Each structure stands twice: as structure tokens, then as C-alpha cells.
Amino acid sequence: MNAWRDRWSGALPRLAVVGHDLAMVWVVWLGLHWLRYSIIPNPPAIPLWSTEVALVLAAQGVVFWQVGLYRGLWRFASVPDLWNILKASALGMVAIAVGLFLYNRLDMVSRLVLVLYPLVLMGMLGAPRLMYRAWKDSRNERGHERSVRILILGAGHAGEALVRDLRRLGTYQPVGFLDDAGRLRGTKVQGVPVLGRVSDVTEVARESAAGLLVIAMPSANATALQRVVVACERTGLPFRMVPRLADVLEGRSLPGELKEVAIEDLLGRKPVLPDWKSIRDWLGARSVLVTGAGGSIGSELCRQCARHGARRIALVEIDELALTTTESLLRRDFPDVEFIQVLGDCGDPAVIGHALSESQPEAVFHAAAYKQVPLLEAQLREAVRNNVLSTETVARACLKSDVGTFVLISTDKAVDPVNVLGATKRLAEMACQSLAERSSTRFVTVRFGNVLDSAGSVVPLFREQIRNGGPVTVTDPDVTRYFMTIPEACQLILQASAIGTHEAIYTLDMGEAVPIRILAEQMIRLAGKQPGHDIAVVYTGLRPGEKLHETLFHADERYRATGHPKILQAEPRQIAASEIESALLAMRDASARYDRTTLASLLRSTVPDFNPMTEQVAVAQDSTTVVAFPARNARKV
Structure with a gap:
């Protein structure tokens, strides 16, 4: 009834x-x-x-x-x-x-x-x-006389649509537009007047009694957006922005949602747009396995796979809380996808063998790794064990199970490495290359730079320092890094996997490097503070294993274009597979004995372009033992 x-x-x-x-x-x-x-x-x-x-x-x-x-x-x-x-x-x-x-x-x-x-x-x-x-x-409008008065910066299509959305909500009252287009001066958009230029925001906001500023310029480049943000900061009012269409389509923002201006909006590099059709054609209805699935890259990679057609995803993770949290969020957002949890170390042959048997994947994404540069300088044994030997274990298990594609997630630090992270990642690449020479499994290596907001990266550190009132610590005023967002990094991985050929190394043309000093200052301003006045910026000097500028491309790898305009394919350098195999066996023996001296010697001799910094030594934090990397003419073990 x-x-x-x-x-x-x-x-x-x-x-x-x-x-x-x-x-x-x-x-x-x-x-x-x-x-x-x-x-x-x-x-x-x-x-x-x-x-x-x-x-x-x-x-x-x-x-x-x-x-x-x-x-x-x-x-x-x-x-x-x-x-x-x-x-x-x-x-x-x-x-x-x-x-x-x-x-x-x-x-x-x-x-x-x-x-x-x-x-x-x-x-x-x-x-x-x-x-x-x-x-x-x-x-x-009459029923919400106490609604928030909003001044909108940008009187284009996004601003006009925003006014309609705000009126439907009823809790916000648009009081005016600011736009630099002279033809709009004195006109009205949806009955809301255009009151001046963006540079007039301080005076207009005061005269109109605005309580919130909204930037409605989703297509503005980073330079223009930086100028608008600086103008908004001078008012002392809170400000938000209309999300970009790509963010809405990818689920990072909701339609009609006003988001805070994020640091990635100000980086100065347009995000790389993937070819979704080729990704879905390759990924659709496949079973995949992700190691390190609870990490920032691994969890987002699982999300991207689920969003773009994977039917089954196996999550291999050693951290039980990260595994539980990631799996529950994925089940909530993608109830039609089958998820398999495997708790354990992917470097354990029994763990990875069980995971492959349970999920029967057609592609494996190896995201598990240690990546903190200064820490790994003093933890050579764990860096080799996790970044090199575990990679070989997973790769060999994939060969045994006839997995179609193995994707190694590497780093730009593997190009002309100067630290333990770069050297171990380069050796992991070489290990996969040696296996690829005698297998039907397709080995794909993807390199990218620093990932914004990933666990342990500089952005969360700066955010926490700003929250605590400073100071913000920058290693050197001249240091630069290449940056990309977490979703962009994962999209690159999927794109390279979709277009990848056998034994391929892919890297992203990441444009201009970003000075870390500028990044810190922009984050301070986004928090409503002034660098040097409200929050101090302190320079602490380069840490062990760090260098001023990263290198994206190796001189001997002969890069060529791919079907994607921003992805380049490197020509793998020649290696001696038998020497790599012997070195890995020796490393397993040294790792079992926790012999860091032998590991240092093996790493230095096996990765010929490894040129350690900080006087070629890494001092263990909890020991007086010094692990020295031998000179280039040292005898190979």
C-alpha cells in the first residue's frame, strides 16, 4: 500500500x-x-x-x-x-x-x-x-539571508555554472565576479555583476563583504593560477577552486565540489593525459597482482586497475593495517571486482608462489620497495634484500607461473645512480633484463620522478612542519626535483604496460624540474601564511645520498618516441646475464650473513655507473661500523 x-x-x-x-x-x-x-x-x-x-x-x-x-x-x-x-x-x-x-x-x-x-x-x-x-x-535566496557571501574569480563558463549550482544549494550567495576580460566590465552573468579585475580582489572583497573566494578558472595554467592565489592570499579570506574536468572524470573530485587549491595545481607542468582506450583494451577483464599494494603507489595502482576493467586483483602486502585498510576501501568503491588479500613478504618464495596460485594473474605490478634515500644509505643490507633480491624472487616466480607481463616500478634515481636507492633499483632493472632474455614473459620497467604526497615524500613533511608552525626545512636553496602526482604515476605505469614491448624501459618526459625552495614557499602560502614572516624556511644541507639535480635520461640508452607523446622508450644497455646471476647469488649469501662490506663491494662492481656520494661511505646509525664502497678498479667478487 x-x-x-x-x-x-x-x-x-x-x-x-x-x-x-x-x-x-x-x-x-x-x-x-x-x-x-x-x-x-x-x-x-x-x-x-x-x-x-x-x-x-x-x-x-x-x-x-x-x-x-x-x-x-x-x-x-x-x-x-x-x-x-x-x-x-x-x-x-x-x-x-x-x-x-x-x-x-x-x-x-x-x-x-x-x-x-x-x-x-x-x-x-x-x-x-x-x-x-x-x-x-x-x-x-530569501530563505538564506545568512548564507555565505561568495566572490567568484573568473566569469567564464565555469563561473556561470557555479552560480547556478550555488543558487540551487541556497546556502551560498554569489555577490559578484572578477575577471580580467575588458569586454565583461560592467556586465552581469546570471544576474551577478562583474565588479572588476582579479587584481582588485582585496578592495572588492571588502566592499562586498565577501566571506569566501572561489577561483573558477579550471583551464588556467600554473603561472596564472599562482598569480590568482597570491591575490587571494592578500585578502586574508579563505579561498577554494572549481575542480578541473579531468579531476571530476577520474573521481578525484565530485561534480560541483569546491576544493582547496593543491600544490599540484601550482607546479607549472600540465598533467599527462593517458590513452584510456588502449589501457582498457589491455587491462579489461584481466586478473592482476600488485606487490606493495598497501603503499601510496600500490593502493592507487589497485584503484586504477579496478576502475579500468580488471576483474580480479591480488593484493600482496607485508603491513597488515595497510592491507586491511586498502582492501576495505577497494571493496567499498568497486563491489563487482574480486579482491584477494595475501599478507606477507613478496621476497619470500612461498608467499609470492601462493599469491600467484590463488589469483592466476595475467600481469604483475611490482611496487614493493624501500625508497627513503638517506635511510637506505645506512641500511644497505635491507635495501639490497628488498629492492634487488625480492624483485628477482617475484620475477622468477612469474616466469615459473607463465605470467604474461611483469612490470617493475623503478625510479629516475636509477639513471647514473649516486645513492643506494638508485643503485639497487638499477640492479633490479638489470636482474629483470637478464631474465627477459630467456623467457616468454614480457618484462616492462617504468621509471618516474618524485611522487607528490606519497608516503615519506617531501610534501607531507612540509605540510606537517607548516601545521606545527615551522620551520620548514629545505636541504639546499638550489636543489630541484621532477614531480608528478600519485594518480599520474599510476596512469603512466598502466599506459606503459599497455604499449610495452618485450624487455622495455619507459620513462616520462616530465618537463621542467621544480625548485624545492619554491615548492616550500608555495605550500606555506597555500596554508594562509607568509614564508619568512609567519613560517621560517631553514636550509639544512644535502643529506646522505642526495644530489642537487636529478637526471631523467641516460646517455647510452637511446630514447625514442612511443605512441604516447609524453612517454619515451629507452634502449636497454647490454649486460652480461651470467655475471648478474652470479652476483645475485653472492648477494643472497652475503645478505644471509648480514655482511654489508661484501654487499657494498658487490653492488659497486655489478652496477658500473654507480658513483656513491658522501665520500663513498654509508655509516650505520646504530653501529660504529663503516661500510665503504670500493673504488671502481676493485676486484669483482
């Missing part, structure tokens, strides 16, 4: 709209004929109801229904609805003319009436809809 009552109560408003529209058809048809014949002597009588009128109502009613006029709501009536009404009126006129011609050869039907009918009917149907919407909008 309740369901029937709900269905009936929901149908009543729609029936009322249908009744209104048919009544307008009746009024327009009879009214136009009355006006047409009233100018001639002895006009014929026009009955209020007849078979002809019934045919007109029936023909026009069917057209209204077929055109979909009753799928919209009067509350949100707009120009597209008026266009739909005009189309329905014109088609109705054709249907009426055909019906009456068949009925009575258009006897007593004025040709002038047929011409005027669609235009007059559009006015009679559209005006009540627009008036109803205006009435509802005015009620919302």
Missing part, C-alpha cells in the same frame, strides 16, 4: 504538468484560430471542443511524450528545455497537419495558424517553467 501511495504521489506532479501542457495546446490552437477569423466579416463559429480539437491534442500529446518533454523538471528549466519545447512544437505542428489532412483535408484550418503555432506554443509552455524556476530561486 505504501509503495502504491509513493508511486501515485510521485506521478501526480507529472500528470499536472501534462494537463497544463495540453491545456496550453488547446488555448493556443483555438486562440490563434479565433484571432485569424475575427478579422473577416461573418467569422465561422469555433467550437470549444470537436473531433478536430481532440486530434490536435492527441497528436501533440504523443509528440510531447516521444520527445521526452516530461523527463525534465520545472525547477531546473533552462535554455536546453526551451529548445526541446520548440522542437516538440514544430514536430507537433507537422503531426497535426498530417492528421487533419487525413481527417478532413485541413478544412477550416488556417495556414497562418500552422506557421505561428510552434512559436506561440513554445512561449506558452516555456514562460511558466522559467517563471517557476525564478520563483524557487528567489525563495531560496
Whole structure:
């Protein structure tokens, strides 16, 4: 009974709209004929109801229904609805003319009436809809006199759409626009005046008593956005921005949501847009396995795989809390995808063998790794064990299980390495290359730079330091790094995997490097503070294993373009597979004995372009033992 009552109560408003529209058809048809014949002597009588009128109502009613006029709501009536009404009126006129011609050869039907009918009917149907919407909008504005007053920067399409959304919400009151386009000065957008230029924001915000600034410039480049942010900061008011369309489509922002300006918005490099069709064609309906699935890259990689068609995802993770958290979030967002949890160290052959057996993957993404540069300088044994030996273990297990594609997630620090992280990642690349030479498994290596907001990266550190009142610590005023976002990094991994050939190394053309000093200052400003005044910036000197500038490309790898304009493929350098295999066996033995001296010697001799920094030594933090990397002419072990 309740369901029937709900269905009936929901149908009543729609029936009322249908009744209104048919009544307008009746009024327009009879009214136009009355006006047409009233100018001639002895006009014929026009009955209020007849078979002809019934045919007109029936023909026009069917057209209204077929055109979909009753799928919209009067509350949100707009120009597209008026266009739909005009189309329905014109088609109705054709249907009426055909019906009456068949009925009575258009006897007593004025040709002038047929011409005027669609235009007059559009006015009679559209005006009540627009008036109803205006009435509802005015009620919302009167009912929220204490709503937040908003000043919008940008009077383009995004700003106009924002005003409509804010009025529907009713809790915000747009008071004006600021835009640098001279042609807009003194005009109104959706009834909201354009009050000046963006540079006038401080004066206009004060005069209009604005409580919030909204940047409605989703297509602005980083330089323009930096200028707008600086102007907003001078007002002392909170500010938000309309998200970019790509962020909405990728699920990083909700439609209509106002987000805080993020540091990635100010980096100065346009995000790399992937070829989603090729990714979905390659990934669709596949089973995949991700090691390090609880990390920042691993978890986002699982999310991207689920979003773009994977049917089963195995999550291998050694951290039980990270595994549980990641798996629960994935199940919530992707209930149709099968997720398999495997708790354990992927460097354990039994763990990775079990995971491969359970999931039967067609692709494996190896994201598990240690990556903290200064820490690894003093933890050589764990760096080798996790970054090199575990990679070989997973790769060999994939060969044994006939996995179609193995993807090693590497780093730009593997190019001309100067620290333990870069050297171990380069050796992991070489280990995969040696295995690729005698297997059908497709080995793909993907290198990228620093990832914004990843665990342990500089952005969360700066954010925490700013939250605590400073100081913000920067290693050197001249240090630069290449940056990309977590979703962008994972999209690169999937894109390279989709276009990858056998034994391929891919890297991203990341544009210009970003000075870390500028990054720190921008983050301080985004927090509403002034660098050097509210928050101090302190330079601490380069840490062990760090260098001023990263290198993206190796001189001997002969990069060439791929099907994606921002992804380059490197030509793998020649290696001696037998020497790599012998070195890895020796490393396993040294690792089992925790012999860091031998590990240092093996790493230095096996990776010929490894040139350790900080006087070629790494001092263990909890020991007085010094692990020295031998000179280049040292005897190989």
C-alpha cells in the first residue's frame, strides 16, 4: 500500500504538468484560430471542443511524450528545455497537419495558424517553467539571508555554472565576479555583476563583504593560477577552486565540489593525459597482482586497475593495517571486482608462489620497495634484500607461473645512480633484463620522478612542519626535483604496460624540474601564511645520498618516441646475464650473513655507473661500523 501511495504521489506532479501542457495546446490552437477569423466579416463559429480539437491534442500529446518533454523538471528549466519545447512544437505542428489532412483535408484550418503555432506554443509552455524556476530561486535566496557571501574569480563558463549550482544549494550567495576580460566590465552573468579585475580582489572583497573566494578558472595554467592565489592570499579570506574536468572524470573530485587549491595545481607542468582506450583494451577483464599494494603507489595502482576493467586483483602486502585498510576501501568503491588479500613478504618464495596460485594473474605490478634515500644509505643490507633480491624472487616466480607481463616500478634515481636507492633499483632493472632474455614473459620497467604526497615524500613533511608552525626545512636553496602526482604515476605505469614491448624501459618526459625552495614557499602560502614572516624556511644541507639535480635520461640508452607523446622508450644497455646471476647469488649469501662490506663491494662492481656520494661511505646509525664502497678498479667478487 505504501509503495502504491509513493508511486501515485510521485506521478501526480507529472500528470499536472501534462494537463497544463495540453491545456496550453488547446488555448493556443483555438486562440490563434479565433484571432485569424475575427478579422473577416461573418467569422465561422469555433467550437470549444470537436473531433478536430481532440486530434490536435492527441497528436501533440504523443509528440510531447516521444520527445521526452516530461523527463525534465520545472525547477531546473533552462535554455536546453526551451529548445526541446520548440522542437516538440514544430514536430507537433507537422503531426497535426498530417492528421487533419487525413481527417478532413485541413478544412477550416488556417495556414497562418500552422506557421505561428510552434512559436506561440513554445512561449506558452516555456514562460511558466522559467517563471517557476525564478520563483524557487528567489525563495531560496530569501530563505538564506545568512548564507555565505561568495566572490567568484573568473566569469567564464565555469563561473556561470557555479552560480547556478550555488543558487540551487541556497546556502551560498554569489555577490559578484572578477575577471580580467575588458569586454565583461560592467556586465552581469546570471544576474551577478562583474565588479572588476582579479587584481582588485582585496578592495572588492571588502566592499562586498565577501566571506569566501572561489577561483573558477579550471583551464588556467600554473603561472596564472599562482598569480590568482597570491591575490587571494592578500585578502586574508579563505579561498577554494572549481575542480578541473579531468579531476571530476577520474573521481578525484565530485561534480560541483569546491576544493582547496593543491600544490599540484601550482607546479607549472600540465598533467599527462593517458590513452584510456588502449589501457582498457589491455587491462579489461584481466586478473592482476600488485606487490606493495598497501603503499601510496600500490593502493592507487589497485584503484586504477579496478576502475579500468580488471576483474580480479591480488593484493600482496607485508603491513597488515595497510592491507586491511586498502582492501576495505577497494571493496567499498568497486563491489563487482574480486579482491584477494595475501599478507606477507613478496621476497619470500612461498608467499609470492601462493599469491600467484590463488589469483592466476595475467600481469604483475611490482611496487614493493624501500625508497627513503638517506635511510637506505645506512641500511644497505635491507635495501639490497628488498629492492634487488625480492624483485628477482617475484620475477622468477612469474616466469615459473607463465605470467604474461611483469612490470617493475623503478625510479629516475636509477639513471647514473649516486645513492643506494638508485643503485639497487638499477640492479633490479638489470636482474629483470637478464631474465627477459630467456623467457616468454614480457618484462616492462617504468621509471618516474618524485611522487607528490606519497608516503615519506617531501610534501607531507612540509605540510606537517607548516601545521606545527615551522620551520620548514629545505636541504639546499638550489636543489630541484621532477614531480608528478600519485594518480599520474599510476596512469603512466598502466599506459606503459599497455604499449610495452618485450624487455622495455619507459620513462616520462616530465618537463621542467621544480625548485624545492619554491615548492616550500608555495605550500606555506597555500596554508594562509607568509614564508619568512609567519613560517621560517631553514636550509639544512644535502643529506646522505642526495644530489642537487636529478637526471631523467641516460646517455647510452637511446630514447625514442612511443605512441604516447609524453612517454619515451629507452634502449636497454647490454649486460652480461651470467655475471648478474652470479652476483645475485653472492648477494643472497652475503645478505644471509648480514655482511654489508661484501654487499657494498658487490653492488659497486655489478652496477658500473654507480658513483656513491658522501665520500663513498654509508655509516650505520646504530653501529660504529663503516661500510665503504670500493673504488671502481676493485676486484669483482
